[in-house]
Amino acid sequence: MRHENKKRQSGCPVAFGLDTFGDRWSLLIIRDVMLKGKKTYSEFMNAKEAIASNILIDRLKHLETEGILEKSRDPENRRSFIYALTKKGRDLTPIILEIITWSGLHDQRPFAMRGLVEEIGKDREEFEALLRSE
Amino acid sequence: MRHENKKRQSGCPVAFGLDTFGDRWSLLIIRDVMLKGKKTYSEFMNAKEAIASNILIDRLKHLETEGILEKSRDPENRRSFIYALTKKGRDLTPIILEIITWSGLHDQRPFAMRGLVEEIGKDREEFEALLRSE
DNA sequence: CTAACATCTTGCGTTTTGCAAGTCGATTCT
């Protein structure tokens, strides 16, 4: 499928993480499901970042085989599938929050989204607990 | 140079972070300088993960223009250059530590490096302060 | 049963990556 198959096998935990979710798109998908409540293929397709459909399905399958997402039928719309974070996926929350915090410090662009950053800054513990409790 | 030039411009802080350091190699270089004390081109070339020389120089230049690394002459060996983390680069420490922590939880491979993970787990605050104080 | 919907697949041109070899300036050796 793609590069994560040939894991670097260096034993380094940083490399392990990057092999699992460290590509151009995976963390954006995880962000969408973690922070924006997105659940379906078509919701992911509508992201501002415009992922290609073949790349999206590739990443969804990859994240599923890595045990970060799990796929099930949508009981309310039986032609949709729902992708949800597993425990392993929810454990990525601190990484996402740290990336957001870092960007809050260093993104100087005028259109940078500061809202989310400030919301996390106010009460990081509470914010994280909220996300994890779903 | 490469994809980070065309930033996604979505304003999302996660996307901003990924555009800056979220590729297959950048965080491994940052890990090497942050955790392993590597400083020069040839030290980075000797990483277990075997980066290609053209990719390495590309990423070093990119991280330099992003203000994460700064390059200077080595006063002790004038045919070497030294790459060091800026404040912006040192601020990535929590992200690296969270990745390591996550891998510590979820890397089941027999040769996973648990040493570093445990060291961080013992006293995360102290470990982070140590790295930041350089 | 047909139309619309949602998820995926395929083909193909472009971009990025990986590998091997070579260049170039600074230092050391003789």
Next chain:
DNA sequence: AGAATCGACTTGCAAAACGCAAGATGTTAG
């Protein structure tokens, strides 16, 4: 001083990944 070495890049080319557009498959509503 001239040759060899070292460290930091550069270049050329093949392989892989990506991005786009179009199409195929399965599901449900009318």
